[in-house]
Amino acid sequence: MPKYMLIMRSTAAAVEASKNLDFEEIINAMGAYNESLMQAGVMVGGEGLADEPGVVVDFSTDDRIVTDGPYGETHELFNGFWMLEVSSQHEAVEWAKRCPLGPGSKLEIRRVTDESDFADFSDNEFIQKEEGWREEIAKKADNR
Amino acid sequence: MPGDVENTVAAVWRIEAARVIATLITFVRDVDLAEDLAQEAVVDALRQWPQQGIPQNPGAWLTAVAKRKAIDAWRRRDALAERYAAMAEHLDETVDDELEPIGDETLRLVFVACHPVLSRESQVALTLRLVGGLSTDELARLFLVPVPTMQQRIVRAKKSLSAARVEFEVPPPHEWPARIASVLSVVYLIFTEGYAATSGDSWMRRDLAAEALRLGRRLVGLLPRESEAHGLLALMELQSSRFGARIDANGNPVLLADQDRARWDHGQIARGRASLARADALASRKQYALQAAIAEQHAIAASVETTDWQHIVLLYELLGRVAPSPVVDLNRAVAVSMAGRPEAALAIVDALATDSRWRASPLLPSVRGEILLRLGRAVEGRIELLRAAELTANERQKQALLHRAAHSAP
16 A cells, blocks of 8 residues: 655745644644544654744755755745555545645645665665665664 | 546545444444445435535535435335434534544444454455445455455345344443454454465555555554554554565565565564554553564564574463464474474474374474474475475475475485
């Protein structure tokens, strides 16, 4: 079953507007949504990003240009993601539609690559190393 | 992608099936009728959504349409027309756009689908259909049977429930342990059907194992205090983490010892270990948690040689007490042999060999052959491996055993 990432993006205006709402209500609405994903057995991961300025490294020139974030012309903020394991892209879209987000927010739905996407490079040393890295990362997560 | 109503309806059905059917059963008190009404509502959706657009809350839409169909049917043959008419009036108002809690209703549905009056085969088909939202066509594809066969299976199952007048409620407390055990074994059976497939396209069978995992994740949501639900999920996550390495480029099975461990899915291993930790936090290990713990020992070892075989022996001893079976004893023998005590392992296997149930199985001679080779008794070991090859129906396994016999050091 394929995995899809739901990528949450909001305009700066939408983020500002949300600050006037009761934060606990936002937590409750999002919590109910996450619970429905868990109860349906489709959620395998996800994180939210802190609402504080980040930094952007730009590769336009030979010396990397470091500026305050966010990147992009539209000033859309990437502020979190879900990882769902579902039967199809359509199912991922149906789940995304249920997310309690308001005007100015968008969810982009992208398939996560798996082994089969790199089948032609299965003898590449880094492709082989990658699973070892995942294991190390998982161990670190266990010890947290 | 957008405007693709048929796929959207199918996706909605996957998400909403359990809730829609559970709500309808509460309404009409009959599984067979509830499922038929739901299917009719799906047909309506396919007809109407292309023109009217997809409703805000498609699950509620399907439920409301199906309820209305039920009421129309009653109206046509019932003297209570007025009461039902009044109910129908209020139907539109009861469609709300909130995400309601679905735990209790879905759990009741799971208990119905795995009801003891049904055969194992029916329980499997109904669980995937009613709880998992799979269509008859999808089920037929996953179980490698013709569509009419699967249709028959579903119809028979629903008729059995109706005939037995199965109550759509959560069983009384004293029945819980047995009922939950049967739910867990249905899900694990679906998983092993996909994981240890002896026929069919291996990729297709992976889909079946993935469906079982999805059901397992649901069960954990429905039964969060049930240690063995977490144990089963842990077991399935850990076992499927090896999928990518179990079959080589030509579709031949790769034994644990020869698997490229870099190709195991370590993200999945981490999830499985987390589930096992949750199971352990709730209760002492039973059947599924113990098997998960054995899978975990393999998952965290860098190679067969560095595996903690002694720990695995202990886990098999515990498993033998909780769920005794000759297969568990045979696996314990393998672990004892790998832990460096082939003599003791041979004693276990020889004690098992007196049981006539092993007579036609290639498992025992193949294990006995390996142990004898380990003891340096090459001639006897080869004879056992050849006997195992003779008893094996699976051509690929037969070749592997013959190859092993031919290449065992004298």
